[in-house]
């Protein structure tokens with residue numbers, strides 16, 4: 064008892080001011096998430112809609128809920144009313160669906176565009192070269208608000224190797240921000256996980272997504 068709270072508090076103490084820590088809570092219990100909230104981390108990430116519904120209903124607005132998993136199109140209608148932000152938008156089709164469902168709920172949905180910074184064929188996320196155009200198209204959707212970018216980067220044994228991908232994503236974030244696209248404020252750059260977050264912060268992340276380091280190894 065209290066181990067998770069201690070991990071979260073210790074992690075927070077070492078994070079520079081102005082950087083948001085999101086707890087990536089897939090496969091965790093509500094009691095574990097409550098320990099994290101108790102330590103002062105109130106941004107919680109969920110990957111699976113089914114799993115998250117009970118959590119969000121139990122914990123509610125003590126936390127800000129981020130959808131960080133891959134979105135199946137048939138789940139959009141469930142995800143939109145439940146979450147406060149969606150970090151994994153990678154196509155105009157998906158953005159348009161989110162916009163439609165947000166309109167039905169009288170909601171303006173904050174989103175991040177997921178970037179496939181490693182340009183890997185089998186990975187989700189928009190290709191870096193397509194992101195600016197995608198955001199310009201998304202900017203006219205009235206019930207959706209682009210707030211920034213999210214990236215995972217390639218899966219590498221040596222996470223120092225992620226640095227160039229984080230750096231390129233930061234450059235893209237700034238470039239798009241400097242274009243002053245109406246309706247678009249580039250405020251959040253979500254990158255870095257348990258192994259790689261110090262590098263991501265050095266390369267300009269404003270939000271890091273941490274699972275294992277807070278909760279311990281995942282049960283599955």
Ligand SMILES: *Cc1c(COP(=O)(O)O)cnc(C)c1O
Pocket residue numbers: 087089110131132215255256257258272273274275276
């Ligand atoms: C699980 C997950 C994380 C956290 O990963 P850890 O290595 O456990 O810190 C971050 N981002 C996403 C999208 C995840 O699914």
